Amino acid sequence: MWHIVSIIFGAIMGSFLNVCIFRLPKEESIIWPGSHCPYCKNPIKFYDNIPLVSYLLLGGKCRQCQGLISFQYPLIEGITAFSSLILFMKFGVTLSYLVYFAFMAALIVITVIDLYHQIIPDVISLPGIGAGLLASLIIPQITFLNSLLGILLGGGSLFLVATLYQWLFKREGMGGGDVKLLAMIGAFLGWKAVILTILLSSLIGSITGIIIMVSKGKDFKYAIPFGPFLSLGAVIALFYQNEIIFLYLRYRG
Ligand SMILES: [Zn+2]
DSSP, X not given: OHHHHHHHHHHHHHHHHHHHHHHGGGTOOSSSXXXXXXXXXXXXXXXXXXXXXXXXXXXXXXXXXXXXOOTHHHHHHHHHHHHHHHHHHHHOSSHHHHHHHHHHHHHHHHHHHHHHHSOOOHHHHHHHHHHXXXXXXXXXXXXXXXXXXXXXXXXXXXXXXXXXXXHHXXXXXSOHHHHHHHHHHHHHHOHHHHHHHHHXXXXXXXXXXXXXXXXXXXXXXXXXXXXXXXXXXHHHHHHHHHHHHHHHHHXXX
C-alpha cells in the first residue's frame, strides 16, 4: 500500500520538478502562472496535468493544438516516482525518507539543468548545503560533525582541483557550481561519501568522455558538464556506500 503511495507522491513531485527545470534557468516564478502549452499558450487543464497518466492518455500531444509534448515530462515524472519508491524501500515512513527524497529531487533538477545550460543554479545548491546541515540534527543517518566535514571536504577538495586545473591549463575546467554541488552532497551524505562520489563520478565521467570522443571523432571539444556525474555518484554513494567501503577494506590486499 505505502509502495503505491510513494510512487504517486514521487510522480506528483516529478511534475513539479519539471516546472523547476524549465523556469529556474529563466528566473521565472515556479508557483505562478500555472502550466501552459508552449505552442498554443492555452493553460493546461488540471485533468490533462496528471503525472504520467495524462501523457499516455493524450498520446504525448496537446489537447488543443496537437503540439508534441516533450518526452522529458513523463521521463522526469517516472524517474522521480522510481526514486521515491527505492528511498521508501530503504528508509520506510520516516523523516529520513523525506530528507533524502528532497536531496534526490534537487540532484534530478540540477542534472537536467546542467545538461541543458551547463550551469548549476545556486538557488538549489546553496540552500541545499544549509538544509543538509540542518537535517543532520534530526535524522539518525548522519551526525552534525560528519555533515560539516562533508561540506568542508566537498567544497574544499573540488575548489582545490578547479584552481589547480585553471593554473595548469589556463582555462576553467570545473565550474564553481560543481564545488557548491559537492559541498551540498557532503552536507547530506558526510565526508566518506564525498570521497566515494569524487571517485565514482570521475570514473563514470572518464568512461563516458572516452565513449563520446571515440564515437564523435578526435577533434571533439565539447565540454561535458560534470554535475550529472557528481549527482549519479552521490546517488550510488547514498545507497551503497557501506557496501563499497566494506568491499574495499576487505579486498585491498
Ligand atoms: Zn497547445
